[in-house]
Amino acid sequence: MADPDLISEPNDYVLRAARGEVTPRPCVWVHRQAGRYMQEFRDVRTQHDFFTICRTPELACEVTLQPLRKIPYDAAIIFSDILVIPQALGMEVLMVKGEGPHFPSPLRTPEDIERLKLDADVARELSYVGEAIRLTRSKLGGRIPLLGFSGAPWTLMAYMIEGGGSKTLSKAKAWLYKYPGASKRLLEILEDAIVDYLWMQIESGAQMLEVFDTWAEYLSPVTFNEFVIPGLRRIASRVKSKCIEKGIAEIPMTLFAKGANQSLEALSRLQYNVLSIDWTIEPAEARRLTGGRVALQGNLDPCVLYGSNDTIHAETIRMLDSFGPGPLIANLGHGIYPDHSPDALAQYVRSIQSYSRRV
Amino acid sequence: MADPDLISEPNDYVLRAARGEVTPRPCVWVHRQAGRYMQEFRDVRTQHDFFTICRTPELACEVTLQPLRKIPYDAAIIFSDILVIPQALGMEVLMVKGEGPHFPSPLRTPEDIERLKLDADVARELSYVGEAIRLTRSKLGGRIPLLGFSGAPWTLMAYMIEGGGSKTLSKAKAWLYKYPGASKRLLEILEDAIVDYLWMQIESGAQMLEVFDTWAEYLSPVTFNEFVIPGLRRIASRVKSKCIEKGIAEIPMTLFAKGANQSLEALSRLQYNVLSIDWTIEPAEARRLTGGRVALQGNLDPCVLYGSNDTIHAETIRMLDSFGPGPLIANLGHGIYPDHSPDALAQYVRSIQSYSRRV
Numbered sequence: 003m004a005d006p007d008l009i010s011e012p013n014d015y016v017l018r019a020a021r022g023e024v025t026p027r028p029c030v031w032v033h034r035q036a037g038r039y040m041q042e043f044r045d046v047r048t049q050h051d052f053f054t055i056c057r058t059p060e061l062a063c064e065v066t067l068q069p070l071r072k073i074p075y076d077a078a079i080i081f082s083d084i085l086v087i088p089q090a091l092g093m094e095v096l097m098v099k100g101e102g103p104h105f106p107s108p109l110r111t112p113e114d115i116e117r118l119k120l121d122a123d124v125a126r127e128l129s130y131v132g133e134a135i136r137l138t139r140s141k142l143g144g145r146i147p148l149l150g151f152s153g154a155p156w157t158l159m160a161y162m163i164e165g166g167g168s169k170t171l172s173k174a175k176a177w178l179y180k181y182p183g184a185s186k187r188l189l190e191i192l193e194d195a196i197v198d199y200l201w202m203q204i205e206s207g208a209q210m211l212e213v214f215d216t217w218a219e220y221l222s223p224v225t226f227n228e229f230v231i232p233g234l235r236r237i238a239s240r241v242k243s244k245c246i247e248k249g250i251a252e253i254p255m256t257l258f259a260k261g262a263n264q265s266l267e268a269l270s271r272l273q274y275n276v277l278s279i280d281w282t283i284e285p286a287e288a289r290r291l292t293g294g295r296v297a298l299q300g301n302l303d304p305c306v307l308y309g310s311n312d313t314i315h316a317e318t319i320r321m322l323d324s325f326g327p328g329p330l331i332a333n334l335g336h337g338i339y340p341d342h343s344p345d346a347l348a349q350y351v352r353s354i355q356s357y358s359r360r361v
Numbered sequence: 362m363a364d365p366d367l368i369s370e371p372n373d374y375v376l377r378a379a380r381g382e383v384t385p386r387p388c389v390w391v392h393r394q395a396g397r398y399m400q401e402f403r404d405v406r407t408q409h410d411f412f413t414i415c416r417t418p419e420l421a422c423e424v425t426l427q428p429l430r431k432i433p434y435d436a437a438i439i440f441s442d443i444l445v446i447p448q449a450l451g452m453e454v455l456m457v458k459g460e461g462p463h464f465p466s467p468l469r470t471p472e473d474i475e476r477l478k479l480d481a482d483v484a485r486e487l488s489y490v491g492e493a494i495r496l497t498r499s500k501l502g503g504r505i506p507l508l509g510f511s512g513a514p515w516t517l518m519a520y521m522i523e524g525g526g527s528k529t530l531s532k533a534k535a536w537l538y539k540y541p542g543a544s545k546r547l548l549e550i551l552e553d554a555i556v557d558y559l560w561m562q563i564e565s566g567a568q569m570l571e572v573f574d575t576w577a578e579y580l581s582p583v584t585f586n587e588f589v590i591p592g593l594r595r596i597a598s599r600v601k602s603k604c605i606e607k608g609i610a611e612i613p614m615t616l617f618a619k620g621a622n623q624s625l626e627a628l629s630r631l632q633y634n635v636l637s638i639d640w641t642i643e644p645a646e647a648r649r650l651t652g653g654r655v656a657l658q659g660n661l662d663p664c665v666l667y668g669s670n671d672t673i674h675a676e677t678i679r680m681l682d683s684f685g686p687g688p689l690i691a692n693l694g695h696g697i698y699p700d701h702s703p704d705a706l707a708q709y710v711r712s713i714q715s716y717s718r719r720v
Binding site: 167171179180221222223263281284287303304305306308313317320336 | 529530531538539578580583584622640641646664668669676
């Protein structure tokens, strides 16, 4: 049943780093490691619509495993999309080639919140993700950990209002200033959905969870404190309380509030085990701000991967030196871009896994 | 000759704040205060192409003055575009409705640098900006200061390679890692052009200059230090040395390295008088990082202007309180968006100009 072609050496370093342990060697996985930079993924995409892959456990499992047959990443992350939650709440989301996600009917005013399926059983609507997790755990055969994930309330709210990408998020941010009460209501609806969804992923076998607040970087520190941090805090605390209540060993949780580096200290005081950081902050500075309270994940500028193998190696060593000896899960500072070469990723992983700290 | 309809009370507070003085009341102007949020500007745009307005001194002067007949801003900034320098270097730039600038033939490889007109006399090519400055100074009649500006080397380089907007700047950033030598050459070509251009603006009557590095936020601190800071430092120092050499009173200079908040301390040690900051940093934190070495400019989240007058007022007071008593030129954290209402801008300006510091 287990996939015999996976090339990763069996290890649980990512889980151990998340729990604050220093691992025998640095470990690494990469955001969007299952994706368009791999020919194998593009082949699947010529045959199947993006969300069909998400909704078909065999396909989601297959694309999750694809990169692990070529590159010895130390963890897998289930293939899915953060926008499955708006879908479960009744919104239509299309994936438009070359443009990204598109909502034909985004939320325009607070009244539109009532158009959502507020009584949806999100965990049941998204049970296909649970199935994909079960199947992938079995194919992984315990060799490396499997992560689940969800979008964070603010990022999902922003997509639901913008209806897709945006340079400024001006429509979504306008809500925070025009309709602060309705914004908080929407954020709480999303928070409840996220907690149920993450819990379902744990029950299905996810060994670690990441919460993506990709669009945190558009907010002022004050707005971030008022609208975002309370929900992020409650998501971690509710999921962890439920683990205790159900007698399940605590599942490590990672928060990636991209670009919210001004708030890194505050974020290190929530109940997340790991903070993922982008490349706009020096690793050593992130260590200083988080004061040993969390493990860190990140943070190579994805554009380094356009450089030669020597450049990739040198920049990777510089990054690892700057992170220093604390617990680390190496990753990129954002997702892999579609035009990255698998060879560049392989070099990145090699440079990390062969690193010995200079003393 | 002077325009009798300008409603600003005569003052030079922006120049005084830039020189580190505390002004009798906070002063304010706003990035893109001449722009599409005003019906008067849209009317001109229906008759004239964007770059035709830039190139026609009477039109550039007229749109520069338009907002000052409606809102009592404390400074004017000459209407132009940062992409006139790539044009002066021989690149074609079109302004595409609803999409922004477009370069039909962007730079693809270092060999393309040779396609540029490396011997162009940029100040002469852009003498129409000087004419517009002369005319506008005369129409302003000394009531409020007139600012000139230029794009910074990195932001111009990024546009010239990307060929327009981009979510990641991955093509331009790839150059920094693939072709570091050619990148530095291109940045220095741009630096020389910028210095000549800024000097021509001073000779034409610009009373203060702003350098826009809008795309600073895409870079890691290390890359920013290596590729960006040296050029920004030289631009200020070369322009200021030339003032001394020519016996002209020092012209205050502002640097807006958008989102480069990790580098704010370093930036405060160059020769700029003012650092403009976006809304992703608390004003008090920016004061702390810059330690009284510079005046600050900024930083309201433009999206606040979608709120009610009460919200705009409250957020503005909060911002001014956070900036504290040091020298300040109030502005937005970025440019006005086309869908902002002139009434919201008027409220913002009113809240600033009527502010009394609470003791």
